[in-house]
Amino acid sequence: MDILTRYCQLVAARYRLFVAGVVIITLTMVYMTTHLGINATPYFLDPSHPSRLADKHLKETFTGSGENLMVATVTEQPSIFNSLSLAELHRFTLALEQLSLTVAADAERVHSYLLQLEKQGTLNNQAQELKARLTRYLGGEQHFAPFSAVDYSQLKRLGRQFELGGLMTAEELAGYTDFLTRVAPIHKVRSIVRIESVTASGDELDIHPMMFQIPDTEAGITALQEEAYANPLLRNILFSDNPQVINTLVELSILQDDAPNMRRVYNAILALVEQEGFSDSYHLGGPPAIFAQTSATMENDSNTFFPVVFAVVMLLLYVLFRNVRNMLLPVLVAVISVIWTMGTMAIFGVQQNIVSTMLPVFLIAIGVADSIHFLSEYRSRTQRGENRPVAAVVGVLFRPMLMTSVTTMVGFLSLTYTPIRFIQEFGIFVAVGVGYAFVITMVLLPALQYWLKPEKAANLQKSPLMTNWIKANVDLVVRHPRRIWFGAALVLLLSAAGVTRLTIDNEMIGYFSSSTKVYQDNEVFKNHLAGGGVIEFIVSAEQADYFKQAAAVEGLEQASNKLKSLPYVGDVYDLPAFMKLMNKALHGDDPAAYHLPQGAEDIYAQYLFLYENSNGDEIFNVVSEAANEARIIVFVRSDKTSVMDNISSTIVPYIEQQLPDVKVTPAGFGEVLIATRDEIIYSQISSLLLSFGFVFLALLGLFRSLIYAVIGIVPLLLTVTINFAIMGWSGLFLDVGTAIVAPIAIGIGVDYAIYFINSCRRQGTVSAETLQRTLSHLYPPIVFNTLVQGCGFLVLALSSHQALINLGILVSLTMLVTAVVTLLMLPSIMLLLFGAKSSPVTPAEEAPAS
Incomplete structure (x- = not known):
C-alpha cells in the first residue's frame, strides 16, 4: 500500500478533522489580514539601492530637497496679477502653512498622555494650557482643528517626555511619530507670497518676501508683476510666460515612502481649495501627486478586483460544470488560498503595493486550476460508475498536480531575481499562494467529497460542441501537419519582426487615464510651466569652498x-542662476547684468557672504554650506524614463569633462525611474533564463527523459516570443508591469504541457486513436482553465492604472496562446517523434482526465 492510498484512507476516516483544520487556519489568517498595511509609493526600488541612497544624500545635504508638490493656479482673467487672484493666493499660502492632518482621535490620545503627566506632577504651564485647550475641544465647547503647525515644536518635546515617562509602548511611539508628521505635513511654501526677491540697496543685497503684503492699488500690482518677471531665476518655475498661470511649490515634511500621509495631504489641499471657493482653478502636480493618485488607484482596485474576479470565475465555472457544487468548490479553494497568502504577508510585515494589489486576481485565477482537474477526473470516474473514486483521482493526479504547482511557483519565484522590491514580494507571495492552493486542493477537496452526499452531474465531456472540437483538432494534427508547421513558422516570422519593435521605457503619468485629474493637471505644468517631471544632479568635489x-x-x-538645449527640458534651477541674479541686483537691477559676475578671484565668495548676511537661505537649495557640493535641478516636461535617461547620459559626462575634479551623481525621482527601468532589463533577462532553466530541470526530473523535457519547453519558447511580439506590434513598453508577463507565462504555461505529455506516455503509443483519447480527457480541463484564468486576468483591465490594464490583457492572451500551442503543436511534435512507436513507459489502462 503506497503513501497516497494510506493518506486517502486517513482522509476517509477523519474527513471532518481535515475540514476543521482548514477552517481554523483560515479564520486565523482572516484575523491576520486585518493587520495588512498598504504601501503605495511609486518608488519600486529598495531604499538600499544606489539611486535611493543618492536621493537620501541629496535630501540630507540641500535645503528645499523634500518632496515638492506643485500647485498651479490658472485664472480666466487676462492676468493672474489682479487683486482678487493675489488675495486668494495669499490666503491659500497662509492656509497651507497652517495645514494639519490631525483628527479628533489624535486629540484624545494626547489628552490622555497629558492627564497621566499631570498625575505624575510633571506637567509644565505650557502643557497645562494645551491640556485645557484639548479639554474644551473634546467637550465640544470650541470648534477648531485639534492641532496646527505651530504646535509642532511643543508636541515634539512632549513626545520625548511621554517616552521617558514610560507612557508609550514601542508601537505607540511609532504612532506618535506619524502623528507629528500629520501635525505639520508642510515644511515650506514657495509661492509669490513667500519666495525670496533679491534686490539691492547700494552695495548691500535686500532679500525679502516678494509679496509681504497684498497690493491695494493698480500701481502696486503692476510693480509686483514687474518684480516677478524681472527674476529670471523663477521664470517658468514659479512664473509662467502665460500671464494667466502661476505656480506654488509646496515642500512636504512627509517621507517619500509614506504614501498614506502623502495621499492625506494631497486630498487635504484639494479639500482646502474646494472649501475656500477660489475663483481661479488650482492644479496639483509633481511626484507627490502621482503618489497620491497611485494610492487612490490601489484602494479602488482592491475594492474592485476581488469581488469581480470572484463573480467572473463563479459564473464561468457554473457555465462549464452546470453544477452548483462544482462551481463553489474551486472558488472556495482559491479564496482560502488568497486568505492564507494575505495573512502570511501580514505575519511577515509585508505591505500591499501597486504590484501585489493584483495578487488576489492571480491566485483566484490560478488557484482554481488544480480543482478543475480534480473535479473533472472525479466526475469522469463517477460517470463510469465508480463510487467515491477519491483515492483513484489522487493517485492519478497527485504527481502531475505537484509538478505543475512547483513549475508555476518556480515561474513566479524567478521574479525575485531583481532588486525591484515590489516585484520580489509579488513573486514570492504568488508562489506561496500557489503552494497553498495545491495543499488545500489535496486536503479539502478529498475530505469534502467524503463529507458531501454523492451527486451525479451531466458529463460535460460528451458535449457535442466539445466532441467536434476534439475531432477537428485531431484531424488537423494527423491529416494536415504541414499546415500546423507552416502556421507556426509564419507566426514566428511575424513575432521576430514584432520583437524588434519592442522598446523599454516607463512613464508614470502615462499610466493614468487622460480623464483623471492627475493627468489633466500635469498637462498644465507641461504646457504652461517648466514641467511636472524633475531630475537632479549632485556635483561633488573633495575641496571645501570649491563652488x-x-x-x-x-x-x-x-x-x-x-541642459536647456536638450529636448523636453523646461528650465534649470542652479547656483549660476543665483549668482547671475545677485549680479543683476547689484548693478541697479539692469537686465543686461544678468550674467556671471566678473572681477576678483574671490568675487563668488563675496556674493555668497553678502547673501548670507542678508538673511537669505534659498541659495542653499543648490549649494552645500561647505560649498563643496552643488545641486542642479532640471524641470522636465515629461516623466518618460527615456527622456530622463537622455538628459542624464548627456549631462553627466559633459560636466565631468568641464570640471575634471568633480563627481556627478544623478539623483531624485527621475534617477529612480531610470534605475528602475535599467533593473527591469537586467531582471527580465535573469528571470527568463531562471524560469526556463528551472522548468527544464523540473520536466527532466518528472519525465526522466531529455527529449520530453525539450518537447515541454518548445511551446513555452513560442508563447514567450509571441508575448514580446504582441508588445512590440501594439507599441506597449517593456516596463514594471509587462516585465513580469514572460516568467508568468512560463510558470503557468508549462502546466498544460506536463498534463499532455504525461497523458500521452500513459497511453503507451502515439497514434490518431491515442491522441483522440488523450485530447478527449484533456480538452475539458484545458479549455476550462484557459477560459477561467484568461477571463480572471482580464479583470485587471478594470483598473484605472494602465500598467495593470496592459498586464491583464497580456496575461490573458498568453493563456490563450499557451492553450492553442499545447493542443496543436504538442500533438504534432509527439506524432512526428513517437508515432506508431512504443513508449518506454508501461501503458496504463486509460489516460487520466487531466
Missing part, C-alpha cells in the same frame, strides 16, 4: 546652457 571658485561656477553655467 566659490570662478571656474567651478562657470563650468556649472556651461552645463546649464547644455
